[in-house]
Amino acid sequence: MSETSASVIRVANVSKVYGAGEAAATALSEISLDVARGSWVAVMGPSGHGKSTLLQIMGGLDRPSCGQVYLDGIELSTLGSAQLAYTRARAIGFVFQSFNLLSHLTALENIQLALWFGGKESKEGHARAIDLLDSVGLADKAHLTPSALSGGQQQRVAVARALANDPDILLMDEPTGNLDSASEADLLALLGRLHAQGRTIVMVTHNPVVAESAQRIVRVKDGRVEEDRYNGS
Numbered sequence: 001m002s003e004t005s006a007s008v009i010r011v012a013n014v015s016k017v018y019g020a021g022e023a024a025a026t027a028l029s030e031i032s033l034d035v036a037r038g039s040w041v042a043v044m045g046p047s048g049h050g051k052s053t054l055l056q057i058m059g060g061l062d063r064p065s066c067g068q069v070y071l072d073g074i075e076l077s078t079l080g081s082a083q084l085a086y087t088r089a090r091a092i093g094f095v096f097q098s099f100n101l102l103s104h105l106t107a108l109e110n111i112q113l114a115l116w117f118g119g120k121e122s123k124e125g126h127a128r129a130i131d132l133l134d135s136v137g138l139a140d141k142a143h144l145t146p147s148a149l150s151g152g153q154q155q156r157v158a159v160a161r162a163l164a165n166d167p168d169i170l171l172m173d174e175p176t177g178n179l180d181s182a183s184e185a186d187l188l189a190l191l192g193r194l195h196a197q198g199r200t201i202v203m204v205t206h207n208p209v210v211a212e213s214a215q216r217i218v219r220v221k222d223g224r225v226e227e228d229r230y231n232g233s
């Protein structure tokens, strides 16, 4: 069963190789990382060096080629696909680098769908979805589809969707990458509040100023941890 551990996420000697034979590309190379419960971690590093891959593997969206990932002490590969999908929907809020909003659904419906996956009835889901859009400053855009939203607005809908089921863990891939400085500051303030409430946040960012909001900065290079430091140290 689950080991009690201060680490809410544990990545142990994980490698990830995409493709096979001559086309094989190693995205992660025996990487290990423990994320303490309630901590706020920024993941930085050059383009193409494995940050998104790491985040997706942490969230059970992709499987490692070797090594283990533990969520609350439970090794993800021991879960069946339905159990894994349910755990993800309830425990983890994920913001994709490319947002991954469903293009034929409105902003509101994108969030309602996430709520439905998390087990909320559609009636309570509607009010909550509006509140979530409001929390990212987009209540007035609820009925627009992603193509009618700017990149930064789509990003904020993606953040609101990630928060839908009140997850303990937020995994965010470049959540501020498309935002102007005012929206960026608003989002960092929102993340600060979520962190203060005890959420664990792991966010990938290229922006050193954004990374400074986190308590810990992990630099990934060539699929390994190159540097791991706590803010202020």
Ligand SMILES: Nc1ncnc2c1ncn2[C@@H]1O[C@H](COP(=O)(O)OP(=O)(O)OP(=O)(O)O)[C@@H](O)[C@H]1O
Pocket: 018, 019, 025, 026, 027, 045, 046, 047, 048, 049, 050, 051, 052, 053, 054, 097
């Ligand atoms: N689905 C895939 N199939 C094949 N190769 C992939 C796949 N996804 C990622 N890769 C490769 O794995 C490596 C790491 O990619 P990843 O997306 O994790 O980088 P990243 O650090 O997030 O980069 P960026 O900062 O540009 O987002 C890259 O060389 C990439 O080409």
Ligand SMILES: [Mg+2]
Pocket: 051, 052, 053, 097, 173
């Ligand atoms: Mg990436």
